Amino acid sequence: MDVILFGPPGAGKGTQAAAVCEALSIPHVSTGDIFRRHLKEGTPLGLLAKSFMDKGELVPDSVVCDIVASRLAEADCQGGALLDGFPRTVAQAEMLYSWLDGQGREIGTVINLQVEGSMLVPRLSGRRTCLGCGATFHVSHNPPKKLGVCDRCSGDVVQRNDDLEETVRLRLYTYERETAPVLAWLKPKGTVYTIDGSKSIAQVQLAILGALGI
Ligand code: ADP
Ligand code: ADP
Ligand code: ZN
Numbered sequence: 616m617d618v619i620l621f622g623p624p625g626a627g628k629g630t631q632a633a634a635v636c637e638a639l640s641i642p643h644v645s646t647g648d649i650f651r652r653h654l655k656e657g658t659p660l661g662l663l664a665k666s667f668m669d670k671g672e673l674v675p676d677s678v679v680c681d682i683v684a685s686r687l688a689e690a691d692c693q694g695g696a697l698l699d700g701f702p703r704t705v706a707q708a709e710m711l712y713s714w715l716d717g718q719g720r721e722i723g724t725v726i727n728l729q730v731e732g733s734m735l736v737p738r739l740s741g742r743r744t745c746l747g748c749g750a751t752f753h754v755s756h757n758p759p760k761k762l763g764v765c766d767r768c769s770g771d772v773v774q775r776n777d778d779l780e781e782t783v784r785l786r787l788y789t790y791e792r793e794t795a796p797v798l799a800w801l802k803p804k805g806t807v808y809t810i811d812g813s814k815s816i817a818q819v820q821l822a823i824l825g826a827l828g829i
Contacts, residue, residue: 616641617687617695617720618827619702621798622728623790624783625735625742626812627819628699629751631728634820635697638829642691645699646679648749649686655746668777671785673703673793680710687714695723703794708801725801726823728812732787739783745770757816 616639620628632643650668653661660678667674683701686692702708715721730738741754747770752759759766763773777786801807808826812819 616723617715618697619722619725619801620697620699620728621725621801621807622812623730623732623735623794624786625738626728626730627738627816628728629749630757630816631820631823632697632699635726635823635827638824639695639697639827641695641697643699644683644686644692644696644701645749646674646683646701646703647699649682650674651749669782671777671782671789673789676704676706676710679703680707683707683711684714688718695720702797705797705800708797712804722804722806724827725804725807726826727798727801727807727809728819729809730812734813735787736780736783739778739786740780742775742778743772744775744778745772747771 618635618639618641620632620635622628629645632645636643650661650664654665655661660682663678664674673679679701683698687696698711702711712722738753738756741756743752743754743759744750745752745765745768747765748768750765750767751757752766752772759772763771765772776782798807810819810822810826814822
């Protein structure tokens with residue numbers, strides 16, 4: 616089953632992804648992680664993506680859609696995948712649904728993590744991310760056991776460039792303008808579960824697994 620984890624930057628998508636993937640035995644497909652991996656390797660795609668990410672803007676639809684379609688076509692995604700951070704525009708949603716349809720696949724569930732706007736800036740500016748595996752932490756809500764060291768892979772835990780407060784505000788503005796309308800597009804499909812993402816990490820996890828019937 617393919618699942619979409621939807622919500623504004625800072626809603627908790629990345630934090631919740633691992634438990635969902637484990638429970639459903641499907642891979643985590645995060646477009647942000649894919650771009651950051653390319654950037655780390657210095658590929659042309661990584662450099663292109665960086666020019667948009669640093670400004671808090673979206674990478675163009677044509678670029679993102681090609682990457683997602685080829686990722687979803689890989690062997691490990693044949694039983695479905697968890698999409699985190701995609702679709703972020705109505706054009707991406709249209710492409711995704713028609714591509715899946717062509718493959719005889721469909722979105723089983725959309726989990727919409729709803730978090731009040733005023734909580735998002737403190738969450739994002741306090742976020743710290745592992746350079747090794749992409750795991751996310753928070754300076755006060757979810758710190759790594761050892762300062763600056765990833766619990767999962769012992770990699771370096773740092774602040775992302777685009778998590779500085781000024782870029783955070785631009786990203787939230789981009790979300791309102793381009794991504795929030797995707798929810799209205801998804802809702803008539805009948806598979807959207809809205810979850811209160813302002814609760815504790817453990818409570819949100821329980822609610823998501825409950826919505827997925829696990
Ligand atoms: P997203 O992937 O949706 O942008 P993240 O999962 O990276 O969001 O979470 C953003 C920040 O908020 C991280 O620092 C994370 O540790 C923290 N966070 C996530 N969920 C919660 C929660 N339920 N309560 C408090 N902090 C949270
Ligand atoms: P967050 O965890 O805060 O939601 P992501 O890691 O998902 O952030 O994304 C980081 C950046 O990568 C975005 O601000 C955007 O520039 C780019 N990006 C990620 N996914 C997409 C997408 N589906 N469409 C366009 N740009 C994207
Ligand atoms: Zn790590």
